[in-house]
Amino acid sequence: MPTGVAIRDVREQLFGAAERVLLRDGPSALTSRAVTTEAGCAKGVLHRHFEDFDAFLAALVEDRIARTHGWAAALRAAAGTGAVAGHLADALTELFESVAVAVVGLVSSRDELRARLRRTTPAGLPLLTEATAAIAAYLAAEQERGRIAADADIDTLAPTLVGAGHLLFADRKAAPPEPEAVRKAVAAVVAGVVRDTP
Template sequence: MPTGVALRDVREQLFDAAERILLRDGPSALTSRAVTIEAGCAKGVLHRHFADFDAFLAELVLDRADRVSGQAAALRDSAGTGTVVGNLAEALTELFGSVAVAIVALVTFRDEVRARLRERWPVGVPVLTEAGTMIASYLAAERDLGRIAADAEIDVLAPTLIGAGHLLFADRKGAPPEAEAVEKVVTTVLAGALR
């Protein structure tokens, strides 16, 4: 008689389970038992694939940061189409409507995860750092197309948009901000740079 369900991609199944718990209950609810129960597998499965639970959480953060690069390509490809404000508002909503805000809370909450991340990611919070790079790359493409001022301080605008976006979406329990609120923030931040 089988003792469990066959796992196709164990890491991804565990990461998805951890993300659901993180979004639903916050970082304090993340335990190896909670993750394996959510994933529908035995607790030993997690420990067969990761040295310990903090190693698992650090890999989760890095995996979710890697996902931003797919979004970055799509945003960069949108340069010259639609509106700059619309493209950025959509990108921020996609970014912060996902697990990004919860990842910041996780990294802040767990000292050991932060220490492990520093071994491979020496500066910043992985998801937010990748997001900043994504926004800066897009703004540079729009500047090259003349839709952003040639003298725009992209290295200031990108983190400002990330910080403002994070603050808009930071209330995990409340309703996400309306599209108009996100667009208003983007418009305000880019007011002097839009052409």
């Protein structure tokens, strides 16, 4: 690796490599050696920029969480347009077709990583917690517009939608679910509370 490379470039190179290993081989294959080999750099590069491997993994997860902010903003901006169930199905597909499912597996499998992430996400599972908050914000925006029933329990609907989405996409070895399967699951969860036209 050439000297003088900006730290952000090195971080992105390492994060991209970790994501590829995670998606291809799963959380158990994610080691500092696997990441630096995938990135095509010396093992010391990772340790020059991060305190240890769990610090690297925590930074990776936090970076991937930060990337969901644009997804969340786009979902909220869609409130008042189109079909509520359609927006939710599309949002869950976009979220879970990304690295999100693999990140959830990674966080679940590493105690030290979970402990580090508890500093910024004290409850719930990182990434799923932020996704649930984004879905809840969207549902609240639709509720304000009268497109979700006023008495709908958004605090229950949001995690139910995220949980259903996660289960549909959780098998990383199988093909992703068909769009119709995602739409059917969303429709079942929001049945009786949606007031828009399909």
